[in-house]
Amino acid sequence: MSxxxxxxxxxxxxxxxxxxxxxxxxxxxxxxxxxxxGVIGSVLVNSFGTRWFGGWFPxxxxxxxxxxxxxxxxxxxxxxxxxEVSVAVVALSLVIGVPAAYVxxxxxxxxxxxxxxxxxxxxxxxxxxxxxxxxxxxxxxxxAGNLSGVILANLVPSVPFVILTMTPFIEQIDPAIERxxxxxxxxxxxxxxxxLTPLLVPGILAAAILxxxxxxxxxxxxxxxxxxxxxxxxxxxxxxxxxAGIRAQQSxxxxxxxxxxxxxxxxxIAMRFVNPTQLVARVxxxxxx
Amino acid sequence: xxxxxxxxxxxxxxGPQRRTDPGLRHRLAERGIDSHLLLLVPAIVFIIGxxxxxxxxxxxxxxxxxxxxxxxxxxxxxxxxPYQRDTIWKTxxxxxxxxxxxxxxxxxxxxxxxxxxxxxxxxxxxLVVPITLGTVLTAEGLLNFLGPAGWFNRTLIxxxxxxxxxxxxxxxxxxxFSLIITGFPFAFLLISSYLSGIDPSLERAAAxxxxxxxxxxxHITFPLLMPGLxxxxxxxxxxxxxxxxxxILVGNPAGETRVISIAAYQxxxxxxxxxxxxxxxxxxxxxxxxxxxxxxxxxxxxxxxxTGGKG
Amino acid sequence: xxxxxTLHLRGVGRRFGKHDALADLDLEIGKGEFxxxxxxxxxxxxxxxxxxxxxLPLTAGSIWQDDTxxxxxxxxxxxxxxxxxxxxxxxxxxxxxxxxxGLRMRRVSKPELNRRTDEAIRLVRLEEHAHKLPGQLxxxxxxxxxxxxxxxxxxxxxxMDEPLSNLDAKLRLEMRTEIRRLHQSLGLTTVYVTHDQExxxxxxxxxxxxxxxxxxxxGTPEQLxxxxxxxxxxxxxxxRNLLPCTAGARSGEAVAVEGDGLRLLASPVGxxxxxxxxxxxxxxxxxxxxxxxxxxxxxxxxxxxxxxYQGRELAVEARTAGGTRLHIRTxxxxxxxxxxxxxxxxxxxxxxxxxxxxxxxxPADTAGRPxxxxxxxx
Numbered sequence: 001m002s003x004x005x006x007x008x009x010x011x012x013x014x015x016x017x018x019x020x021x022x023x024x025x026x027x028x029x030x031x032x033x034x035x036x037x038g039v040i041g042s043v044l045v046n047s048f049g050t051r052w053f054g055g056w057f058p059x060x061x062x063x064x065x066x067x068x069x070x071x072x073x074x075x076x077x078x079x080x081x082x083x084e085v086s087v088a089v090v091a092l093s094l095v096i097g098v099p100a101a102y103v104x105x106x107x108x109x110x111x112x113x114x115x116x117x118x119x120x121x122x123x124x125x126x127x128x129x130x131x132x133x134x135x136x137x138x139x140x141x142x143x144a145g146n147l148s149g150v151i152l153a154n155l156v157p158s159v160p161f162v163i164l165t166m167t168p169f170i171e172q173i174d175p176a177i178e179r180x181x182x183x184x185x186x187x188x189x190x191x192x193x194x195x196l197t198p199l200l201v202p203g204i205l206a207a208a209i210l211x212x213x214x215x216x217x218x219x220x221x222x223x224x225x226x227x228x229x230x231x232x233x234x235x236x237x238x239x240x241x242x243x244a245g246i247r248a249q250q251s252x253x254x255x256x257x258x259x260x261x262x263x264x265x266x267x268x269i270a271m272r273f274v275n276p277t278q279l280v281a282r283v284x285x286x287x288x289x
Numbered sequence: 290x291x292x293x294x295x296x297x298x299x300x301x302x303x304g305p306q307r308r309t310d311p312g313l314r315h316r317l318a319e320r321g322i323d324s325h326l327l328l329l330v331p332a333i334v335f336i337i338g339x340x341x342x343x344x345x346x347x348x349x350x351x352x353x354x355x356x357x358x359x360x361x362x363x364x365x366x367x368x369x370x371p372y373q374r375d376t377i378w379k380t381x382x383x384x385x386x387x388x389x390x391x392x393x394x395x396x397x398x399x400x401x402x403x404x405x406x407x408x409x410x411x412x413x414x415x416l417v418v419p420i421t422l423g424t425v426l427t428a429e430g431l432l433n434f435l436g437p438a439g440w441f442n443r444t445l446i447x448x449x450x451x452x453x454x455x456x457x458x459x460x461x462x463x464x465x466f467s468l469i470i471t472g473f474p475f476a477f478l479l480i481s482s483y484l485s486g487i488d489p490s491l492e493r494a495a496a497x498x499x500x501x502x503x504x505x506x507x508h509i510t511f512p513l514l515m516p517g518l519x520x521x522x523x524x525x526x527x528x529x530x531x532x533x534x535x536x537i538l539v540g541n542p543a544g545e546t547r548v549i550s551i552a553a554y555q556x557x558x559x560x561x562x563x564x565x566x567x568x569x570x571x572x573x574x575x576x577x578x579x580x581x582x583x584x585x586x587x588x589x590x591x592x593x594x595x596t597g598g599k600g
Numbered sequence: 601x602x603x604x605x606t607l608h609l610r611g612v613g614r615r616f617g618k619h620d621a622l623a624d625l626d627l628e629i630g631k632g633e634f635x636x637x638x639x640x641x642x643x644x645x646x647x648x649x650x651x652x653x654x655x656l657p658l659t660a661g662s663i664w665q666d667d668t669x670x671x672x673x674x675x676x677x678x679x680x681x682x683x684x685x686x687x688x689x690x691x692x693x694x695x696x697x698x699x700x701x702g703l704r705m706r707r708v709s710k711p712e713l714n715r716r717t718d719e720a721i722r723l724v725r726l727e728e729h730a731h732k733l734p735g736q737l738x739x740x741x742x743x744x745x746x747x748x749x750x751x752x753x754x755x756x757x758x759x760m761d762e763p764l765s766n767l768d769a770k771l772r773l774e775m776r777t778e779i780r781r782l783h784q785s786l787g788l789t790t791v792y793v794t795h796d797q798e799x800x801x802x803x804x805x806x807x808x809x810x811x812x813x814x815x816x817x818x819g820t821p822e823q824l825x826x827x828x829x830x831x832x833x834x835x836x837x838x839x840r841n842l843l844p845c846t847a848g849a850r851s852g853e854a855v856a857v858e859g860d861g862l863r864l865l866a867s868p869v870g871x872x873x874x875x876x877x878x879x880x881x882x883x884x885x886x887x888x889x890x891x892x893x894x895x896x897x898x899x900x901x902x903x904x905x906x907x908x909y910q911g912r913e914l915a916v917e918a919r920t921a922g923g924t925r926l927h928i929r930t931x932x933x934x935x936x937x938x939x940x941x942x943x944x945x946x947x948x949x950x951x952x953x954x955x956x957x958x959x960x961x962x963p964a965d966t967a968g969r970p971x972x973x974x975x976x977x978x
Contacts, residue, residue: 025398029412032473036419038440039430039470046433056443100332109321115329118336124523124581126531128550129574130340132557132566133347156339159332176688179655182675183682183759184702184749188325194701198692217423219534220550238425238534256429263421271414314672318657319615 040260047253069254072247073236079262082232084147085222086215089154090208096155097162098204102196104163105170119160127220130156135224145227153221161214162207169203170196206274213266233259351568363568373569376549377576383461383536383548384529385580387468391476391529392522396514399481400506403489413481416474427467428538432458435466435539463539464546468529476525483517484510512592519588523581530577549573603756604665605631607789612671613660613813614647621647622813625661629757629791634783636804637793640836644813645793646761652791653759654678665756676705681750681788685762687742689734695745696721696730702753720752723782740771747779751788760792764799776802797837801825809833827869831879831952839881839950840927847878847951854946861922864898864944866951877954884915884927886948889934890941898949900942902926904934918942 047065049058069075104116122130134153135144143149173196181195197204216232223235231239237259240252317323352360359365367373402409419427435441437454445451457463487510495505533550540546553573557566607629614622622644629635637645650656652663654675663671670678681702690698700717708716721730724744734742743763750758763779764772780803783790794800800807801821809816809824817829828834835842845859847868855868857880866880893899902918905925916928918940926942934940 021397022401025401028394029398032470033415035434035466036415036470038434039427040418040422042433042440043426043430052438056440096331096335099328103326103329107321107325109326115333118341119332122336122340124527124578125574126527126550126577128531128533128553129570129577130344130347132553132563132570133350134339134343135557136350136563136567137343137346152339155335159335163332174686174688176684176686177690179650179653179675180682180684180688180746180749181690181701181705182655183653183680184753185676185679185705186701187674187676190705195690213421217421219423219425220531223534224554234423234425237429238538241425241429241538253429253433256426260422260426263423264418267414267417267421271417314657315659319617319659323657 043253043256043260046250047257049250065248065250065254066258068248069251069258072251073240073255075233075255075258077229078231078233078236081147081230082216082234082262085150085154085230085232086212088151089158089215090211092151093155093158093162093211094204094208097159097207098166098200100159101163101166102170105167106175119163122156122160123164127157127218128224131221131224134221138225144225145230147230149225149227150222150230150232153225154215154218156221157218158211158215161211165207165210166200166203169200169206173199202273209266209270209273213263213270216263216266233262347567348571350564351571352564354564354568355562363565364572366565367568367572372547373552376547376552377572379546380530380532380548380550380573381576381580383464383468383532383546384526387465387472387529388476388522388526391469391472391525392480392518394473395477395480395521396518399477399484400510402481403484413478416477418474419470420474424467424471424532424535425538427470428463428535431463431467431470431535431539435463458539460541461545464532464536464548467535467539468532472525472528475528476521479521479524480514480517483514483521486517487513515591516588519584519591523584526580526584527577530573530580549576603631606666607757608664609652609661610664611661612648612651612658612663614644614651614656615659620813622651622810623660625815627808627815627818629789631789632787634790634792634803634805636800636807637791637810638795638797638800638807638836639810639816640795643810645795645810647813648810649759649761649791649793652757653680653682679753679755680757680759681753681755682759683743683746683750683761683763685765687734687746687766689742689745689749691734694731694733695726695737698734698745699748699752702749706753716752720748723751724748724778739767740775743767743775744778747782751782751786754788756789758788758790760790762794763792765794765796772799779803809836811836828881828950829869831881831954834879834881834950834952838883840884841880841882841887843880843924844954845878845880845951847872847874847876847953849874855951857951860920860924862900862920862924864900864949865896865946866949867947868951870953872951872953879952879954880949881952882944882949884929886944887926887928888943888945889928889930889932890943893941896943896945898944898946900926900944902940902942904936904938904940907934907936 045057046052048061048063050060050062052058100119104112104119131153134156135149138144138149138152143152177199178191178195181191186194217234218232219234219238222232223238226232226235233255237252237255240247240255351363354360354362354366356362402412433439435457437456441457442451442454445455446453457466491509491513492505495509500508531550532548533554536542536546536548536551540548542551549569550573553566553569556562556569609625609627609629612622612625612627613620625648627635637648639645647656651658651671654671654673654677658671661671662669690701693701696717699720700713703713703716721727724747726741726744726748729737729741734745737745743766746763760779764775767775776799779792782788783803792800792803801824804821806818806820807824808818811832816833817824819827824833824837828837828839831839831842843857843859843862845857845862845864848856848858848863850856850868851865853867854865855872857864857866857878859880864880872878900920902920904916904918906917908915910929913929913931914934916930916934918926918928920926928942
């Protein structure tokens with residue numbers, strides 16, 4: 001078994017006599033995957049079920065809950081708000097974050113560590129910790145309870161995330177290429193527009209899709225700052241879940257499935273551009289061939 | 290910028306001139322300050338306006354208790370009321386075991402899954418799903434799956450492992466499972482990438498020196514992985530410590546899973562006591578940073594340089 | 601800014617924190633000159649080049665182009681061309697668009713842009729590769745694109761930062777000739793940075809040797825080759841045998857040196873008071889293996905230890921009774937263990953003071969210092 005891990009190539013004979021350790025690890029993975037499947041599957045099955053009291057499966061299947069959820073929860077509006085918030089957050093965080101990432105990747109200046117720390121803290125802190133003071137301030141200035149407040153609050157973790165995602169992409173562009181452009185007579189603007197932007201397209205796409213996924217899934221900050229008309233899908237889902245009993249469980253599950261479908265579509269798109277690891281943190285890894 | 294035309298320089302007499310206008314330029318250049326730094330301005334304005342200022346505002350607010358009294362009255366109130374104070378231990382009691390389990394379970398699994406095999410990318414993508422779905426949806430799924438009539442209990446009963454449904458939701462375990470489902474893939478992906486950052490030829494070198502697989506892991510890979518483990522623990526802990534929606538939905542938000550974020554939320558949005566809410570938020574931040582600081586302090590005792598791989 | 605008659609660097613320096621990467625560089629570059637900045641890595645030669653290009657702001661001194669101060673201008677306003685060590689081609693643009701980029705930035709009219717781009721591509725003989733992306737070219741071809749991109753603007757000064765260091769040995773020789781040919785045909789003033797003394801000697805009109813951010817010597821290739829100003833320069837110019845010793849009495853143009861059981865006569869360079877710690881330097885090819893008794897006063901007995909076959913000659917390492925190792929190049933077939941008698945001509949054995957302190961202005965003076973009279977006859 002040991003050589004299997006080392007050389008990265010396995011011989012069939014080895015696999016058959018895998019050690020107990022291997023069985024335990026694969027068993028743990030299988031257990032986790034079964035649990036995950038159960039969690040997702042029970043939501044999915046319930047959303048299509050007519051009545052489900054005891055028994056392995058519901059008594060019958062229907063799609064009525066979706067129509068029900070669509071009307072009851074005003075899903076069209078919720079999806080519209082979610083899209084508006086996410087697109088605005090992605091655009092703004094790119095505009096603010098990419099130039100800052102460039103400076104942090106390329107330059108040394110006094111106070112750089114302090115600036116870096118300031119950008120790291122919103123990612124390290126629990127959203128509730130800074131979300132409550134932030135919501136208080138936003139209420140003070142009349143931003144909370146509407147779309148702009150939700151967007152501003154969601155920018156707080158997104159801009160640092162863009163910076164952390166973009167920095168390695170910028171670092172891997174040879175600075176000599178920018179110098180060469182300047183020696184050819186290109187000013188800073190031309191260097192950015194004609195040289196850096198085309199070369200950074202993969203990084204910008206990755207950062208955009210990651211921020212999109214995180215913003216659609218961001219519960220705490222939206223929850224703290226949203227008003228009745230500025231809820232995103234995930235916040236509405238939370239409200240309908242915590243008010244259980246008022247609505248049929250199945251239509252809540254139908255909404256959850258719609259949210260899940262939206263996230264999975266985003267995820268599939270994301271996986272075309274980024275490595276799974278990048279979803280969780282900025283760790284450089286070579287793309288698999 | 291136009292070229293300033295100055296009289297032709299004479300050797301040896303440019304001394305005083307060097308000290309006037311260019312002097313400042315030279316000093317700035319020495320510190321690396323020039324107009325490129327302006328690109329940083331929007332981000333700095335943003336972080337000050339939306340993070341630093343609100344944070345300081347909240348900090349200030351926490352010293353102005355609604356009921357009056359000394360500036361520390363709200364802190365005193367928090368720590369003297371066991372119902373509030375215990376939220377710290379409840380949160381840590383959830384977050385630390387969950388983060389530890391996630392990290393420790395990830396190490397052997399990630400170690401076995403090094404290198405390439407068929408379906409690895411698919412497995413990775415499947416693991417990303419719960420991170421993407423987030424805690425609210427996981428909670429909804431857990432309510433269905435682990436509930437008294439859910440598939441899990443049904444399986445236990447049909448296998449004869451239990452006589453009646455095991456209570457797994459609306460208590461500590463519901464929240465704990467939700468932290469595992471979102472936290473384990475997170476920890477696993479991070480640790481896999483740290484592992485791939487360790488040059489495999491180091492282990493091969495150890496093998497040629499006669500080390501068996503356990504010795505190779507214990508003396509070579511594990512020490513090199515240690516800083517990565519500490520970082521992963523920190524990030525997983527942050528995730529678990531911020532637990533909020535699942536503590537309400539699959540936990541027992543009035544009892545054993547009344548975590549500190551619930552306390553802060555209730556102060557702000559149920560009692561409208563913003564100073565108290567800020568106080569709790571500040572305490573929450575301080576406790577979290579304290580744990581992270583301790584872990585990082587411990588991490589600094591390990592070798593943290595290059596590990597020779599592609600990381 | 602098209603052309604100039606002289607370019608003046610006055611006391612140019614660059615500090616990084618407490619570290620002086622470059623200090624007190626004074627240099628005058630004439631139109632059409634080919635200057636090489638030479639030194640080991642970290643000596644400040646690339647810093648000097650980047651300061652000249654405007655890519656790195658100065659922290660001391662000034663740069664003048666005739667009567668115009670240019671160190672305050674951003675790089676894109678200086679009108680210089682630059683060739684980078686790793687070529688720095690724009691990976692997303694074709695060869696043609698790479699070369700045309702500078703003209704485009706200068707808003708050159710379309711017909712002229714096409715004409716000049718074609719001409720530059722023809723000059724570096726890449727016509728059939730014009731539509732490829734840089735990633736599809738070999739290293740040598742990429743380097744030619746980089747050169748075309750720099751010269752298409754007809755810059756008043758071309759800066760080259762170790763342009764050949766990423767090429768293999770054969771290609772390096774070819775490109776060296778190519779660069780020399782382009783310089784001769786276009787007459788472009790060039791500043792060339794390299795750590796390869798052979799490259800610098802073969803290309804440049806004048807060399808500037810740097811060490812620890814300070815100029816050690818400025819001179820023609822011949823001056824540097826035969827009269828290095830101090831033992832660091834000697835070390836860098838191929839004097840592989842550096843023998844620590846003590847200076848003795850002078851006799852005429854020669855000085856006696858003693859160390860590790862060897863007593864030799866050497867030609868002193870600079871001040872070398874009696875009793876001072878010194879370094880005697882000689883090239884491997886100037887150590888001759890004699891048959892019988894040596895003609896000169898420097899007789900050294902040694903045992904051959906290592907022999908490397910290098911074509912017509914052998915590179916030999918021999919060891920004296922006192923433990924000194926000497927590098928020798930010889931056409932004679934030697935084998936490890938052979939006892940040999942070595943001879944070094946007095947004028948080829950240079951003696952330097954061990955403690956060399958660069959006094960301001962002194963290295964620049966050596967540029968014009970004549971080879972000491974009478975040395976040849978010693």
